[in-house]
Amino acid sequence: MLAYLIRRLFAAVVMLVVIVMVVFGIFFLVPKWAGVDIATSFVGKQADPAAVEAVRQKLGLAEPIYVQVWEFFKGIFVGRTYAGGGDVTQCAAPCFGYSFRSEQAIWPVLTDRFPVTLSLALGAAVLWLLFGVAAGVLSALKRGTLWDRGAMLVALAGVSLPIYFTGLLSLAVFSYGLGWLDAEYVPFSDGIGTWFGGMILPWVTLAFLYAAMYARITRATMMEILGEDYIRTARAKGLREGVVIRKHAMRSTMTPLLTMLGMDLGALIGGAILTETTFSLPGLGQAVLNAIKNQDLPIILGVTLITSVAVLIANLVVDVLYAVIDPRVRLT
Amino acid sequence: MTAPLHEPTAEAAPSAAEEAAIATTGEKAVQGRSLGRIAWERLKRDKLALSGGVVVLVLIVVALLAPVITNLVGQDPEAYNESLIDPLFGTPKGAFGGISGEHLLGVEPVNGRDIFARIVYGAQISLLVGFLSALVAVVLGTFLGVLAGFFGGWVDAVVSRVMDGLLAFPQLLFIIALVSVMPNEMLGLSGTGVRLFVMILVIGFFGWPYIGRVVRGQTLSLREREYVEAARSLGAGRFYILFKELLPNLIAPIIVYTTMMIPTNILTEAALSFLGVGVKPPTASWGQMLSSAIDYYDSDPMYMVIPGVAIFVTVLAFNLFGDGVRDALDPKGSR
Numbered sequence: 148m149l150a151y152l153i154r155r156l157f158a159a160v161v162m163l164v165v166i167v168m169v170v171f172g173i174f175f176l177v178p179k180w181a182g183v184d185i186a187t188s189f190v191g192k193q194a195d196p197a198a199v200e201a202v203r204q205k206l207g208l209a210e211p212i213y214v215q216v217w218e219f220f221k222g223i224f225v226g227r228t229y230a231g232g233g234d235v236t237q238c239a240a241p242c243f244g245y246s247f248r249s250e251q252a253i254w255p256v257l258t259d260r261f262p263v264t265l266s267l268a269l270g271a272a273v274l275w276l277l278f279g280v281a282a283g284v285l286s287a288l289k290r291g292t293l294w295d296r297g298a299m300l301v302a303l304a305g306v307s308l309p310i311y312f313t314g315l316l317s318l319a320v321f322s323y324g325l326g327w328l329d330a331e332y333v334p335f336s337d338g339i340g341t342w343f344g345g346m347i348l349p350w351v352t353l354a355f356l357y358a359a360m361y362a363r364i365t366r367a368t369m370m371e372i373l374g375e376d377y378i379r380t381a382r383a384k385g386l387r388e389g390v391v392i393r394k395h396a397m398r399s400t401m402t403p404l405l406t407m408l409g410m411d412l413g414a415l416i417g418g419a420i421l422t423e424t425t426f427s428l429p430g431l432g433q434a435v436l437n438a439i440k441n442q443d444l445p446i447i448l449g450v451t452l453i454t455s456v457a458v459l460i461a462n463l464v465v466d467v468l469y470a471v472i473d474p475r476v477r478l479t
Numbered sequence: 480m481t482a483p484l485h486e487p488t489a490e491a492a493p494s495a496a497e498e499a500a501i502a503t504t505g506e507k508a509v510q511g512r513s514l515g516r517i518a519w520e521r522l523k524r525d526k527l528a529l530s531g532g533v534v535v536l537v538l539i540v541v542a543l544l545a546p547v548i549t550n551l552v553g554q555d556p557e558a559y560n561e562s563l564i565d566p567l568f569g570t571p572k573g574a575f576g577g578i579s580g581e582h583l584l585g586v587e588p589v590n591g592r593d594i595f596a597r598i599v600y601g602a603q604i605s606l607l608v609g610f611l612s613a614l615v616a617v618v619l620g621t622f623l624g625v626l627a628g629f630f631g632g633w634v635d636a637v638v639s640r641v642m643d644g645l646l647a648f649p650q651l652l653f654i655i656a657l658v659s660v661m662p663n664e665m666l667g668l669s670g671t672g673v674r675l676f677v678m679i680l681v682i683g684f685f686g687w688p689y690i691g692r693v694v695r696g697q698t699l700s701l702r703e704r705e706y707v708e709a710a711r712s713l714g715a716g717r718f719y720i721l722f723k724e725l726l727p728n729l730i731a732p733i734i735v736y737t738t739m740m741i742p743t744n745i746l747t748e749a750a751l752s753f754l755g756v757g758v759k760p761p762t763a764s765w766g767q768m769l770s771s772a773i774d775y776y777d778s779d780p781m782y783m784v785i786p787g788v789a790i791f792v793t794v795l796a797f798n799l800f801g802d803g804v805r806d807a808l809d810p811k812g813s814r
Contacts, residue, residue: 162644173656303802307795309746311753311769312787315776323777410646417651421750425773435652436754439659447656454649462647 155466159459164220166455170448171216219244219448243452244445246438253449256434261453263332263430264419270346271353271422272415279358280404283365288392290370298362305359310418314352314425321348332428349426353418357411364407368400375399401472409465412458518731521807528803534796542602549596556596557761570779587768588775588782597763598789604752604764605793608678609745615683616744617737620690621729627691628698629721639695642688650685651750657681659756671762678757682747690736697732701725731808738804742797749790765790 210218218227222242243253282302286295321327333341372378373396381391420432427433431450438446522528541548549556570588585594627638658677701707707724715724751757752766760767765786772783 162647165644166648169653170656173653173660303798304791304795307742307798308791309749309753309766309769309787309794311750311766312783312790315769315773315783316787319776319780319783413647413649414651416649417750420651420655421753424754436655439655440755442660451649451652451656454652458647458649 152463152467155463159463162459163452163455166451167219167448168216170451171212171219175212175215175444243449246446247443248441253445256446257431257449257453260429260431260434263428264416264423264432264454265457266346267349267353267419267422267428267430268415270350271357271418274350274354275358275361276408278354279361280365282358283362284369284392284397284400286362286366287369287373295366299366302359302362305355306363308356310352310356310421311425313355314348314422317348317352318426332426349422349428352425353415353422356418357415360411361404361407365400365404368403369396372396372399398472402469405465405469405472409462412461412465416454416458518804518807522803525803525806527799528807531796531799531801531803534792535800538602538793538796539606541599542606545599545603548599552595554593554596556592556600556763559590559592570775585781585785587771588779592761594768594782594785597768598765598785600763601765601768601786601789602793604675604758604762605745605748605790608675608682608748609741609797611679612682612686612744612748613737613740615679616686616690616740617733619683619687621694621733623687624691624694625698625721625725625729628695629702629717629725631699635695638691642691642695645685645688646692648685651747654681654685654747654751655754655756658751671758674758678748678751682744686740686744689740690733693732693736694729697729698725701728735801735805735808738797738801742794742801745794745797746790 221227222244224241227242227244241254243257245252246256282298286298289295333345378391378395381395382388386394416432419430420436422428423430423432424436431454435447435450437443438450586592587594587597623638623642627635658674658681702720702725707720710720710724748757749764749766749769752764753770755767755770758764758767768786769783769790772779772786775782
């Protein structure tokens, strides 16, 4: 178990280094290839060459790319001093650098916005796991009934609807039309009730898509497992149907669902970007989208790193949960 | 699955011996049916899947004939009709977003472009990106998946790690990043051409692990089969086994995953255009229409409903058809 965890953590660190290098590559090499200079875009369009050169020196953009990647990593753990080209700026650890546009430090931006995205993702995950899995299990048990057909039809529609369309529809109906829910984002500190009210539509919108996917998968998996020999054995030895379903069928159904959950966490970030844009939530997704439009590399690097860390940690948790749920799995 | 299923797409033709048997005995012998024939017969009975397939065909025709159709109704997707706009609110005059005999689906707020014409042209973008990026994913995924499954060892280790990594990646984030840093002109293309090209490549690149994983798994199990062993013992070379023994048996899962991937890709394209990093106006795209509809969801709801329904119907049709194809090609399913 310990050896497994150490190996996984090592793999996660390697993955992070790869991600940072890929992002650096995307934003440093591609513009260079396209003939765009980052220092110039940092200073502005009508910059004089001296100012551009000063920025290049200060941000270390003239250094080879591996030096830049190294400096970036070092900054996160021990802080960083921008000393090139005269004036000195001290950036304390964890230093993710400064925004090219607003010249704000990145770390506070990340810590401000991370809770919004996390609460959106977690709330949606709770909803979709509850409703998606329940609907799938019920459908499998009542196979062929009106409930099964109805649920699967809704689920099929759910996987075919883009988040931003369901989001806009729900805004038009529940917020503008019926006036039941506010569409405004209210920070958690302004009162739990109002915050909760503002998050209901985003949660439901994001959860609907995944609940539909999980309902379909759960139904298919459950039906396959109900046909297995060990289910027949369990019934044959006189167990009550409820025990057969809960103790034998459900437990094996959970394993493939967990695999999916681990893989979907990365995709969830994408869903969060779309949901945040639709509902104007001030989360990481919105920040990174604005940053990408402005080619604001430090913010993009920061957001990509922090979301990747979140995804990697969540994946690790999922893998450990495996062993807890399915006794056949041994972590070695 | 017991016997290897040879050439699943080929039509079953009763062999000469069988025909002779039928002719001499006068009875109908049990006919051998190819997987393709079985699948088609199952698909024909699946009404939902067929209707999905019909909608897909109609959409393809609409996309191909977009200029003809818009000419027929006499509308240009990029022409402004400001006279149809309420100057005070910027929304179309008349009920339901200005729907009329002339403008079948109404006009856009502010500039009054014809929505019907833009939806028709938007189908081109959606289907083009959906199909071609799936093609990129299939080519890459099949090649690398077979490579990993057939050769094993370190090749398998590297390809599998890359696939795991890509699948756990925050994909949309990287797709957005890649699409947005691409220059506006390259390889003799400019504007919309470059954006389409980049989107197809990038969406396809992030899609290959889904196919690669399945192909690798299938290849791993197929290469240990007796018939491959038999071919090997007869002295067949690696490439003969790869192309003649393995690939034909991989076609069914590849077809299934491709049909399932196209709707996802259409949704990704729409999402990119929605986020403003995909196709840029005046070129029409459904996602980008939805994104401009955000500001009018209360004053002109039709503007949001129409492109939304277009995406929904398209993706639903592909999903229905894909589900049908999967069930039809599933060897475990009942005949």
